[in-house]
Amino acid sequence: MPQEALVQTEDLGLLVDLYELTMIQAYWAENMNDTATFSLFFRTLPQGRNYMLACGQQHVAQLVTQLRFGAEQIGKLRGLGLFDDDFLEWLAGFRFSGDIHAVQEGTPLFPQEPLLEIEAPLIEAQLLESLLMNYVHLETVLASKATRLVNAAQGRGVVDFGMRRMHGIDAAVRGVRAYRIAGLAGTSNVLGAVTHGLSAQGTMAHSYIQAHDDEEEALIAFARRYPGTTLLVDTYDTISAVKGLIARMARDPDLNIGAIRLDSGDLEQLAKTCRQLLDDAGHQNIKIIVSGGLNEHSIRELVVNGAPIDGFGVGTSLGASSDAPSLELAYKLTEYAGEPRLKHSPGKHSLPGRKQIYREQREDGSYRCDHLTLRDEQAPGTALLQPIVLQGEFQDANLASLDAARERSLDAISRLPPELRSLVEARPYNVTISDKLEARRRLAQSRLGLPDN
């Protein structure tokens, strides 16, 4: 394989922005290494979104506890000409020694709520900034897109066809896990499926039909080879293709076709016509799958209009979360050496100190509101931030299976106020800030001689 084809595991420690290294060398030289708390959160939701689905914390916990700088990597850093030998020697012995508290993967979150908080010696916590953000950002962005598709499909299966549009190999593999947690029914991505213990799904491409001289013969050959498969019927003329299949099935009762796939044209009308043709011929059991430029809005429209569709294949809009490919995730120092810390920039407020999120339920189990508090406060509801790394040790007990994470996520989403599951911006979910947290914010402001805002 080409040298640049893939990132090597040993190089992961170099996946930093340069300033992390120059800053921590300065800290190291200044002996500034008291305990710091960094909080990972977002200040606002992407347009049209009502919640984000936190994901990626598990990979981060594993990554952080296993991150090392080998001799080769130290050599590469030495080559930058910026770092002292003493500092590089320290880096060669790096082991993460801090704690990470995180919400469980698949938890719906709202602005200002930490996806995770890290408490560690300042140098360690600062070193991890970009790597940790890259990991959580990707998985949270993709899971949060997938949950919209699932909500729009109202119980019909949504399958990921997006691998070719995903941003690189790493996204293509980790994305499949994030999609699964968010409730997607399946994926066509073989490596993604195999890596995460899922089964891969698939149909056929137009090229299969085109390569054959006769469409019908191509479809029949494929169905004989893969009984129960899905046949793509829109290469030339959808209705003729379906009529042809029906005629063949009449002559050959052993033909086993699981579904047809429509990939172009007026999907609603075609689905209705094909359903009618199939039903009239007694093929109620043959499903109809649609694909082709779908997103949550077109899926919703098809569902609302009663198109007889059993499943959706989604590619482009899913693969890079086309309407919101980025989340303004912030990784902010909120406490250092026991003192609250704040940044003061117009429009960019943050909350100081170590925090906790309590999620309060109504009697029927639906979510009433969240309470954002200091870590050691009590408030009504369930505490969402739980330790996943303690003193540098990954807490295996909190490791969830993919199935469990998915189940928990779907359960949580079902408890949200229903309007938050719609595709349009709803009234924001209520997140209260505790008096103590607010008082701490004011204290931090005044300590810095800043105006209250």
Next chain:
Amino acid sequence: MPQEALVQTEDLGLLVDLYELTMIQAYWAENMNDTATFSLFFRTLPQGRNYMLACGQQHVAQLVTQLRFGAEQIGKLRGLGLFDDDFLEWLAGFRFSGDIHAVQEGTPLFPQEPLLEIEAPLIEAQLLESLLMNYVHLETVLASKATRLVNAAQGRGVVDFGMRRMHGIDAAVRGVRAYRIAGLAGTSNVLGAVTHGLSAQGTMAHSYIQAHDDEEEALIAFARRYPGTTLLVDTYDTISAVKGLIARMARDPDLNIGAIRLDSGDLEQLAKTCRQLLDDAGHQNIKIIVSGGLNEHSIRELVVNGAPIDGFGVGTSLGASSDAPSLELAYKLTEYAGEPRLKHSPGKHSLPGRKQIYREQREDGSYRCDHLTLRDEQAPGTALLQPIVLQGEFQDANLASLDAARERSLDAISRLPPELRSLVEARPYNVTISDKLEARRRLAQSRLGLPDN
């Protein structure tokens, strides 16, 4: 490292959509393995774009020629329960034996123009679909975003701060190369820089200031440690911070500050005020760098309004190409066994056969138009599709250094009609279809009994 942290090189062959494998097993069983031509192109430009910058072909060529299926990977495929032993045995011996013609990386392209064409036995060409698309899609999307930032900055340097928003590790490393080809001045991403032989750039984070008890002492300590560095001055109050630095420099002439960075607030006004303060104190040499939610439009506005800014750091909008994170790249069978092939779906036309792009220049060297022809035709201009893989062998002679690719790309962009370098949609560049290619399209249509359209 966690098992799932990174994709292993050996697993790359599994990065397929399932249908590729089921289709090629069918081809294999049917003995359908004549030479096929697949064309990789896009039908339309993303909204507001006037060209795409082709990128990723070099990685594809290296990847394709080195792709193998090891025993472990074959075992994983066997586990899917879909594949015969004979077929898996064939796959274990897979070596790409075909040709790939591609445009050079950094070439501006227009709809219907192939980024690359692959001629190979049908089974091989079909197997590579998704992997090849994933590679080219990512690099083309990122290079095409970067070229807009470069165009908007009109000669001022644009530095990539986007690693934390990029979709995973692979994107973060390959992206740096694509950005470089497109003309970005630098990157803060250490692994990306080291991998591609570039120097990394960086400043400091707000957390560095916050962790210290005094902003000015923090800045001075950093400047002493890293002479010529860039200091972030907006953590609390930009103007006070700059005035403080100027006062310190007056007392300590050895202080060497290379630049200040503004990351929030009214960047144009702040830049003007800071420039004035610095100039009045005789610090004309201290540069002003800005960052914070920038995109090509805000960069253009700052440039047009004459803000005294020397460089831009861009993160979020660049990292996932936020306005156009996906390109509707198509990988279509255009010829099989010497016969032209076409798909006929509403709104999705393609051109049959093996093609060539000729780019014609005016006398002053600017680009006049392109001619899309059959591969063996002649037309005015330079033939853009050149062999990068022949009979399965990577053509090293066509391997360009990153510097050469960048230079060639910047040269090509400078030859485009100027309106195509603007940020708004311009009159489309003229791409003619040769008579022979058009005739071949009609022939393919009529051969399929399809209406002409």
